[in-house]
Amino acid sequence: MRISIIGSGNVATHLGKAFYHSGHEIADICSPSPGHARALASLVNARALTQPSALRKDIDLCLIAVKDDVIEQLASALDFRETVVAHTAGSISMQTLSGSSPYYGVFYPFQTFSAFREPDISRVPFCLEANRQQALERLRELAESIGGKIVEVDSPGRKTLHLAAVFASNFTNHLYALAGELIREKGLPFDIMRSLILETAEKAVNADPFTAQTGPAVRNDQKVIREHLHQLEGQPALKQLYSLLSASILNSHKKPNI
Amino acid sequence: MRISIIGSGNVATHLGKAFYHSGHEIADICSPSPGHARALASLVNARALTQPSALRKDIDLCLIAVKDDVIEQLASALDFRETVVAHTAGSISMQTLSGSSPYYGVFYPFQTFSAFREPDISRVPFCLEANRQQALERLRELAESIGGKIVEVDSPGRKTLHLAAVFASNFTNHLYALAGELIREKGLPFDIMRSLILETAEKAVNADPFTAQTGPAVRNDQKVIREHLHQLEGQPALKQLYSLLSASILNSHKKPNI
CATH class of the missing domain: 3.40.50.720 (NAD(P)-binding Rossmann-like Domain)
Structure with missing residues (x-):
């Protein structure tokens, strides 16, 4: 061609x-x-x-x-x-x-x-x-x-794919960057995140991300969530992101009749 | 042992x-x-x-x-x-x-x-x-x-690692799930996300996620951002997440003196 x-x-x-x-x-x-x-x-x-x-x-x-x-x-x-x-x-x-x-x-x-x-x-x-x-x-x-x-x-489907890509790629990458900033403040290298990031991605694509969800929000472990929010005092933007994403996980996984 | x-x-x-x-x-x-x-x-x-x-x-x-x-x-x-x-x-x-x-x-x-x-x-x-x-x-x-x-x-460093893991793993996985919901509404299978999710993770760990950032927010492409927010009308929780994460990317990448 x-x-x-x-x-x-x-x-x-x-x-x-x-x-x-x-x-x-x-x-x-x-x-x-x-x-x-x-x-x-x-x-x-x-x-x-x-x-x-x-x-x-x-x-x-x-x-x-x-x-x-x-x-x-x-x-x-x-x-x-x-x-x-x-x-x-x-x-x-x-x-x-x-x-x-x-x-x-x-x-x-x-x-x-x-x-x-x-x-x-x-x-x-x-x-x-x-x-x-x-x-x-x-x-x-x-x-x-x-x-x-x-x-x-078609064009409407493609627009939805583009929006989904922002969530699954651009936003996840930014969360990697935020996590990297948090640990670098403690003198820890970004490389320590390597296996966690790859395993999370592989789990999601080899099973499905709803089933693969782990962490304090899906367990509704309020003690850990409060502790994390306390660690983010002084970083209001991160704190707001943490709250919103945790609420979104809780909402997605809430059991019927609870 | x-x-x-x-x-x-x-x-x-x-x-x-x-x-x-x-x-x-x-x-x-x-x-x-x-x-x-x-x-x-x-x-x-x-x-x-x-x-x-x-x-x-x-x-x-x-x-x-x-x-x-x-x-x-x-x-x-x-x-x-x-x-x-x-x-x-x-x-x-x-x-x-x-x-x-x-x-x-x-x-x-x-x-x-x-x-x-x-x-x-x-x-x-x-x-x-x-x-x-x-x-x-x-x-x-x-x-x-x-x-x-x-x-x-030490214990304080480990607590920061744990918090960072929530951002890099639990929250990213939830974003995969949200992206999956968006495209399933259009009848598209989650499998289409596979290569994007893996490539994003591999790019982040093989370079660094700050350098690897792509998408409308890092380009400050307000037209696409507005279009995406328009697509999310009727899903206020997703819309708020989109706005907050885009603002966080913009804020991380803002050029000095601009």
């Missing part, structure tokens, strides 16, 4: 490399920052550009992998005839691309990407949606070619 | 089996529930009892692996002379055991244990503390014999 990518961030870079290493031809990398465009283009043997109007027209797919809030503006600058145009965003409606091409869709990788870490693409579910069957088939073929899993989801 | 265990829950069971399979002799399993005591005793070739007063005296270690709020009462029923008495609790002071034996300490596994899952003991850090060097050496020898990692922590 001949593909161009708009964007040069984490998603554009990891996907661009995966496409290239699976034998696809990367035509253009387009980014407003010439240095970033050239850096990614050199990795995937592509041409670097800064203006979407300069994109080659004879491509099979134009993938928009940029921040959510610039997709709409970018889409209005595109005018393809045969090329499938797709974005990679969780929260943006597919219809945003309706003026960019007769064939449009969404290619949303349900994963967190960072510059410092190579993702295992074969574990990534790709959430696909398209306005026409031919466009969906092209996106499906692309996801399969890089070893990804395929999930067909 | 000849060991008796008070308790028959997840911690008692997983540790008891690990001791037994590493060649230690398990003398007694003591639990107020005779059925539970017998079930664990049969797994580790021990005698089952319900009264602490009936525990054999000629043992090297008596391990109290029960709920935090009954340790104090149990400790007052023990009267050993040579035996090291230790509990496995994160939040209970070592001094609680000072009347149980001249040799006492803490053997706190920094891990979450569930009945349905065999833990990998070689990944578990054991937080050790004791009132005398000989007692500490015995606890250290025991942890090493089952392949655990050793961390020496």
Whole structure:
């Protein structure tokens, strides 16, 4: 497949490399920052550009992998005839691309990407949606070619997935960071959390997180909860978070008729 | 080593089996529930009892692996002379055991244990503390014999670890559960979260969670945040959690002078 990518961030870079290493031809990398465009283009043997109007027209797919809030503006600058145009965003409606091409869709990788870490693409579910069957088939073929899993989801479902990802990934990661701060104040290294964090994640995905819940809140152990809140005196934001999350666990697990 | 265990829950069971399979002799399993005591005793070739007063005296270690709020009462029923008495609790002071034996300490596994899952003991850090060097050496020898990692922590440090574990394990697990509820309402299976949850945990422990933070809050993407809050209309508890966690991420990552 001949593909161009708009964007040069984490998603554009990891996907661009995966496409290239699976034998696809990367035509253009387009980014407003010439240095970033050239850096990614050199990795995937592509041409670097800064203006979407300069994109080659004879491509099979134009993938928009940029921040959510610039997709709409970018889409209005595109005018393809045969090329499938797709974005990679969780929260943006597919219809945003309706003026960019007769064939449009969404290619949303349900994963967190960072510059410092190579993702295992074969574990990534790709959430696909398209306005026409031919466009969906092209996106499906692309996801399969890089070893990804395929999930067909409409725009409302994808928005819910995006919101759920914030809870399951962004917020959990922040809780790891808060836990790390707490123990570093006592001179203990973050590394001590390693096995607890991995085991919690593995338990949740190998059973289900409701069944896997442990800790004082699910036991309604008010003595420990009071002691923890006492330890958090002087850190009102953490204390409020502790109270709210404990109440939420209690509420989820409350027994009927109690 | 000849060991008796008070308790028959997840911690008692997983540790008891690990001791037994590493060649230690398990003398007694003591639990107020005779059925539970017998079930664990049969797994580790021990005698089952319900009264602490009936525990054999000629043992090297008596391990109290029960709920935090009954340790104090149990400790007052023990009267050993040579035996090291230790509990496995994160939040209970070592001094609680000072009347149980001249040799006492803490053997706190920094891990979450569930009945349905065999833990990998070689990944578990054991937080050790004791009132005398000989007692500490015995606890250290025991942890090493089952392949655990050793961390020496005093009672205040251990209480902070316990609090941090609630954030990094109990609360993150609850966020997985909340995310699962959100997507199940759209007919999507929890399994779709699998790779995201594992990758987030692996990123955090292989880099550090502050650097690994992604999502709308760290980018201060107010448009997506507003959209998510709008999606949570009608679920006030979730909406409040979303706001508080997003504010906490923003606050942690705010740039100086902005």
